[in-house]
Amino acid sequence: MTAPGAVVVTGAAGDMGSALCRAFAADGRRVFGADVRRCAVGGVAAVEVDVTDRSAVFALAEQAATEAGGLAVWINAAGLVRTVPTREAGEDDWHRLIAVNLTGTWHGCSAALETMISGGKGGVIVNVGSLSGQVGYPGLHPAYGASKAGVHQLTKTYAMEGARHGVRVNAVAPSVLEGSMGDTFTDEQKSRLVRANPMKRLGGMDDVTGVVRFLCSDEAAYMTGATLPVNGGSFMP
Ligand SMILES: NC(=O)c1ccc[n+]([C@@H]2O[C@H](COP(=O)([O-])OP(=O)(O)OC[C@H]3O[C@@H](n4cnc5c(N)ncnc54)[C@H](O)[C@@H]3O)[C@@H](O)[C@H]2O)c1
Known part of the structure; x- marks a missing residue:
């Protein structure tokens, strides 16, 4: 049975985005996978969208809400x-x-919020931040951590505004994960990160999708404005 309302995932052709699309599609949700590349997950509506194009992102929210009878969940993973x-x-x-x-x-936050307010049934937004937004790391372009710290902050502002309209907004902050983005680190950098991690491993995409699904569920009905670490204990804010 398809649950009411669309689930939109940006970055849907990537490792995390496609894992999220698969998870929500398996839950019977109507999923829209947005990316500059084609999302090839079965049962998911692939939409070509560049998230830097504000009007295209608003059009995506409108399209998803119209086709699925409302917008329930929006995940910013691009x-x-x-x-x-x-x-x-x-x-x-x-x-x-x-x-x-x-x-x-x-x-994504502003398009989703406006569309959810128009729908009148609330909704859930989840932003994908990063451990890099919480700690410094000299091996990455400084804009990466700065952008992710900004994502954590945006989450709080949209949570405050969203609370007035039944829209919850949270974030996850993963550490380096197994996958193509993690592979931009050298083997030596990855081994150092594993050695420093209390759980002695990198995370996997499923470690993140489980937390995102929880944040989108009614189990998290009283959570908003949170940035949940998904990092094996490597940073405990
Ligand atoms: N993989 C990790 O180690 C890790 C750790 C912490 C946070 N994150 C965050 O998780 C999210 C997903 O990362 P991933 O591991 O799936 O990486 P990925 O590179 O596999 O996927 C990222 C996706 O974003 C898409 N994208 C890039 N620019 C876009 C644009 N302008 N418009 C639309 N889509 C665009 C890419 O085409 C790609 O499919 C990212 O926000 C990343 O910063 C990843």
């Missing part, structure tokens, strides 16, 4: 990373990382 020593970080990458990770998430 993102980019650049592994580069801090002193070599360039300006073009700065602007691109901020545009996709931070501005793109803002577009």
Whole structure:
């Protein structure tokens, strides 16, 4: 039985986005997978959207709500990373990382909130932040951590506004995960991260999807504005 209301996932062609699409589709939800690349998850409506294009993101929210009889869940998982020593970080990458990770998430939060308010049934937004938004790491472009700290902050502002309209807004902050983004780290960097991690492993996509599904469920009905660490204990804020 398909639950009422669309689930929109941005970054849906990526490792985390496609894992989220699979999980929500398996729950019987009507899922819209948005990405600049094609989301190939079976049973998911693939929509080509660049999250830096504000009007395209608003159109996506409208389309999903119209086709599914409302917008229930919006997950901002589109993102980019650049592994580069801090002193070599360039300006073009700065602007691109901020545009996709931070501005793109803002577009998603605002489009989802407006559409959920119009629908009158509340909703849930989950932003994908990062451990990099909580601690410094000199092997990544500084814009990555700055953009993710911004995502954690956006989550609080949209949670405050959303609470007036029955919309909950939370974030997850994963550490480096197994997958293509994690593979931008060298093997040596990854082994160092594993050694420093209390659980002695990198996370997997399923470690994150479980937490996101919880945040989207009624089990989390009294949670908003939270940024949940999904990091094996490597940072305990
Ligand atoms: N993988 C990790 O180690 C890790 C750790 C912490 C946080 N994160 C965050 O998790 C999210 C998902 O990462 P992932 O591991 O799936 O990476 P990924 O590279 O596999 O997927 C990211 C997806 O975002 C899409 N994307 C990039 N720019 C876009 C744009 N302008 N518009 C629409 N889509 C765009 C890409 O095409 C890609 O499919 C990202 O926000 C990332 O910063 C990842």
